Amino acid sequence: MTAHIFNSRALRCEYVAPDTALPAGALGRVEFGRGARGDDDPRRVRVGLEALELPCWAEQWVSTRPVRSGRADGFGYSHDGEVLFGQIHLPEAELVDLERATLKLYVHIEQLLRKLGYPHCLRMWNFLAGINAGEGDHERYRLFSAGRSRALALKPDFEQRLPAATAIGMAEPGLVVYFLAGKQPGQPVENPRQVSAYRYPRQYGPRSPSFARATLIGAGADSRLLVSGTASVVGHESVHPGDPVLQLDETLRNFDALIDNALARHFGGLPRAAVHAESVKLYLRDPGLLPALRGQLTRLRGAGDVPLLVLHGDICRSDLILEAEAVFRIDAPL
Numbered sequence: 001m002t003a004h005i006f007n008s009r010a011l012r013c014e015y016v017a018p019d020t021a022l023p024a025g026a027l028g029r030v031e032f033g034r035g036a037r038g039d040d041d042p043r044r045v046r047v048g049l050e051a052l053e054l055p056c057w058a059e060q061w062v063s064t065r066p067v068r069s070g071r072a073d074g075f076g077y078s079h080d081g082e083v084l085f086g087q088i089h090l091p092e093a094e095l096v097d098l099e100r101a102t103l104k105l106y107v108h109i110e111q112l113l114r115k116l117g118y119p120h121c122l123r124m125w126n127f128l129a130g131i132n133a134g135e136g137d138h139e140r141y142r143l144f145s146a147g148r149s150r151a152l153a154l155k156p157d158f159e160q161r162l163p164a165a166t167a168i169g170m171a172e173p174g175l176v177v178y179f180l181a182g183k184q185p186g187q188p189v190e191n192p193r194q195v196s197a198y199r200y201p202r203q204y205g206p207r208s209p210s211f212a213r214a215t216l217i218g219a220g221a222d223s224r225l226l227v228s229g230t231a232s233v234v235g236h237e238s239v240h241p242g243d244p245v246l247q248l249d250e251t252l253r254n255f256d257a258l259i260d261n262a263l264a265r266h267f268g269g270l271p272r273a274a275v276h277a278e279s280v281k282l283y284l285r286d287p288g289l290l291p292a293l294r295g296q297l298t299r300l301r302g303a304g305d306v307p308l309l310v311l312h313g314d315i316c317r318s319d320l321i322l323e324a325e326a327v328f329r330i331d332a333p334l
C-alpha cells in the first residue's frame, strides 16, 4: 500500500513576503487582501481576505523539481511531475444558481486533473462571498456544499478518498478555489473527537460536506499532514457559542487529537515531538476578537518561529467564530 501513496519529498509550503518574486520552483502563490488581480501568471491567485496582523504573508507552494505551468478552461495550474497546484476565480455572475455552479466547477476540476494526469485531489481551499447568506438549506454554504458533494459523489468510494479542505466566507464577491492534486493519492486522516464531515447528520444541510479532516502526504522526514479548516466542533456539534477563547481551545484540542490519530495509524506511535507546525492560519469572523486570543496564539503556532496568518473571514457555520488550519511536518525515519 505504501508504494502507491503520494511520497513526493519535493513539495513544501512556505509563507513569504508578498512583494517578492516567484522562485523558479514555485507551483503556486496565494496572496491575501483586496486589490486588483492584475497578474496573469497562472501560478498566482488572490483571496479577498484581509490580514489582521502584519506582515500579510503570501502562501507559496514550492517544488525542488522543474515546474511547468499553463491555463485551461479558466483554471491556472502548474505541476512538477508529482504534484499539481491549480486555481480559479468565478465571478458572482456565474454563481446565480450556486449549487449547480459548484457542481459544474468540481466536475471541471476533476476533468482537468484527469486530463493533466494528477487525478488525486489532496487539498482544497474554497473562499465564497456571503457564505452565511440565505436561510436554512438555501444558505450559500449549504448550496456550495451540496454542489460539491454531488460532483465528488460521481466517483466510486468517494468518501474514502476525500481531500482535506477549507471553506471560508469573504467580503469580496465571487468564489475563489485553489487546490493541490497528486499523481498518487494522499492518505485521508479523520479526527476521533469529531464525526467525519461526510457523515454529518441532516441538520447541517441536504448533503454532508465532502472533506477529510487532513491529508497525509510525503515520506520519511518529509511527511506532511495538511490539516483542514478546524473549528470548535465536537461530535458534529458546534460548542462554546459566543466564546472565542473556548472555541480556540477546542480547536487546539482537535488539532492534537488529529495529530495523535495520524501518529498512531501511520507512524507506529512515533512521539509527538516528531511533529512540527510549518505554517498556521487563523480565520476570525470578527477582527475585534483578536486581542482576547493573543495569549493563545503562541500555542497555536507551536514551538519555534512558525509563521501565522490571521485573516478576517466568515466561518461556514454561523455559530462558529473562528477556524484554524495548518501544515505539520512529521519527522519520521524512512
Ligand code: 3EB
Pocket (backbone or CB within 6 Å): 145, 165, 166, 167, 197, 209, 210, 211, 228, 229, 230, 231, 233, 316, 317
Ligand atoms: C466543520 O468542522 C467546520 O466544507 O470544506 C471546516 C473545514 C468546515 C472545511 C468545508 C467546513 C469545511 O464542520 C467547517
